[in-house]
Amino acid sequence: MTGAAAPRVRGGPPPSALTHDRMTHVELTWIEKKIEYWIRFGREAAEQIIDRRQRVxxxxxxxxFAFVRWAANDFGTIISRIDIVRxxxxxxxxxxxxFVRPGGEILLKIEGWPKVEDVLRHVDAIEAIGIDADAVSPEHWRHVHNRMAAGHQPRAYTLDQHRAFLLRGKVRP
Structure with missing residues (x-):
C-alpha cells in the first residue's frame, strides 16, 4: 500500500500485520447502538473491508484526521471520545x-459526550466557513484541547487565521 492509493480489499491480514508500509491504519467498528467507531474528517488513502461491521x-x-469512539452497554454509554491525530x-x-497503528501525534483528546459534541460542533463551524477540518492549523486543535481541558470555550477558527497558517507553510523550508 505504498505510493498511490491502494484499491479496496476484502478480508486480508489484520491491521497489525500491515506495519511494512508508511501508512497509519485505523480500525473501525460499527455495531449499531453498541460500538460505533468512525472517522469524522480526514482524507483516507485506502480502505480495507474486513466484514460488514469492521474495516480499516x-x-x-x-x-x-478525527477518530470518534463511542460504546454502550445495557446501562448506557461507557466511552465517548474524540481524538484529532496527525x-x-x-x-x-x-x-x-x-485502534490506531502504529500511532500518531495526538493534537486533541477529549472524553465525555457533551465535550465530544462541542468538538463536533466546532468542526462543523470550521467547515461552514469553507475550510476542510483536516487543513486546519495543528496549533488550533491544540488550542481547542487546552481550552476545553481548562473548562473554557475555544476561540473560533477564522479565515484570517487559516490564511496566516497557509502563508507560514510557504515560508518554511
Missing part, C-alpha cells in the same frame, strides 16, 4: 492510541 482505513503521513512519518516519534 489508512492515512498517508502528515494527514490529520499521521506520522516512519521513524518519527508518536503517541499510541487504541
Amino acid at each position: 482505513v489508512s492515512f498517508r503521513p502528515n494527514t490529520v 499521521a506520522v512519518e516512519p521513524g518519527e516519534a508518536y503517541q499510541t492510541l487504541p
